[in-house]
Amino acid sequence: MTQQTKYNMVKDQITNWIASGKVKPGEKIYSENELVKMFGVSRHTVRQAVGELVHEGLLYREQGAGTFCSSTANLTSTPVQGERQFKPLASNGKNIGVITTYISDYIFPSIIKGIESYLTNQGYSLTFACTDNDIEKEKQCLQTMLDRNIDGLIVEPTKSSNFNPNLHYYLQLEQNNVPYLMINQFYSQLMPPHIIMDDEHGGFIATEHLIELGHEKIIGLFKTDDRQGVNRMQGFIRAFREHGLPFFPDMVLTYTTEEKDGSLIERLEKYFSSLSKPSAIVCYNDEMALQVLNMLRKLGLSVPEDVSIIGYDDSFLAEASDVKLTSVSHPKMDMGTEAAKWIVSAVENPSTNSYSKVYEPELIIRNSTASRLKVKEA
Missing domain, CATH: 3.40.50.2300 (Response regulator)
Structure with a gap:
């Protein structure tokens, strides 16, 4: 049985529970451990299946409480x-x-x-x-x-x-x-x-955390057709100013809604081919942080050993990978x-x-x- 088949099996069964009324809106579904034992699959497979159902709006997560069936299902x-x-x-x-x-x-x-x-x-x-x-x-x-x-x-x-x-x-x-x-x-x-949210302060505390860890060459990736991204970028720049760090060319890479799925990662990848590589990256959100994480892996770089990454929103994606993302809460x-x-x-x-x-x-x-x-x- 392939990994994809196992993933579909878990996802389809949970969907059937919702459709049949076995799990009703607002009710908690089985825990990760229970699903792992029930289906005989890995924790990664369970997280992948449940994560996609959250994406689709059939489930929702409450931090510290578990995963529940959504009324919007x-x-x-x-x-x-x-x-x-x-x-x-x-x-x-x-x-x-x-x-x-x-x-x-x-x-x-x-x-x-x-x-x-x-x-x-x-x-x-x-x-x-x-x-x-x-x-x-x-x-x-x-x-x-x-x-x-x-x-x-x-x-x-x-x-x-x-x-x-x-x-x-x-x-x-x-x-x-x-x-x-x-x-x-x-x-x-x-x-x-x-x-x-005070997104300017969110961008600031994310960047300051990296500065306090000793990073100086930090890149910021910000979406600029939404004010959230502009404000987070302002906080990023303020952290450099307040800590007296020098600014450098291309320390901020910006993108729009239409560019989020490809061109930014391509631009960032070219940056890592240069001699002067950044040691840390502040991302507009967790979704972008996961894309960056995957890019770094393809380049043979490890997180956080080679590069530190911070996301934003503390979404379920922050814990979807084996590398758990430091992230700003929403x-x-x-x-x-x-x-x-x-x-x-x-x-x-x-x-x-x-x-x-x-x-x-x-x-x-x-x-x-x-x-x-x-x-x-x-």
Whole structure:
């Protein structure tokens, strides 16, 4: 039996448990150890299967608690691109729109789980949609939400560092007295109610950690069509300034949404062919950090023995590989819950005005980073 067959066996069986109702929304699935014994496979195979189901939105993880069946696993597809609907058992007749850049990928299932859990408990129906971080798709999503006469909207901005041509849809929401809240970032032209992370500080503490480990030649990889990446880059540069380290050419490599799957890694690989190689890399997120990890392995370099890596978001990907990633925390489910609480308050109490909440990031240290001095001695 091949490794791929074993992986499919585990994934298909868990999917069947969900589809048949053996595992119900909100229920915890078997632990990694139990799944390993049950299927007679390796821990890596179990993690790969469960990780993909998390990606697809069928499962979600809660740190320290385990892996659970997602209520969004029962969402039904609608004819609108990237949209799903969910109705609670007891509805109050009100509908909240939720627009994110992605629905079933990366950290978004956990954010959506927080939103969905609170809103459905309050009797609200939900309409989910995703933009794939594409301005034209965001336009379509906003048009649909307005046509459906939603009572409130939670939205993650699309390409938030650029001017957005869809601002008039948000102004129309205001004219219609429909409250909306932005998460992860916000459009500065609107200054709407928002819940975000202090991404500048997150970039700073990630870089400072490497500096304190003795690294001086550190490269930063940042996505610049979202403000999160721009702010993380600012924190990266501030750490160099505050610690008096010299700047050097190409210490920052930037990319856009469209470039994340190939060209950046190719550029970085060429950098490692030079004589002056970096000893550490700060990545925009955990997804990019895993791509970097795979690239370094192909080049015959080890992490953290040759190069230290830091990710961002502390997603499930941070522990998906044998090298566990040092990463900056993201509140994920708690952010979703807080967003849902505010939108309910704004719908039920129209006098609710401006609001902002900023989460302070923390650095979760794992084994992808090491002291530069210890590496040299080894």
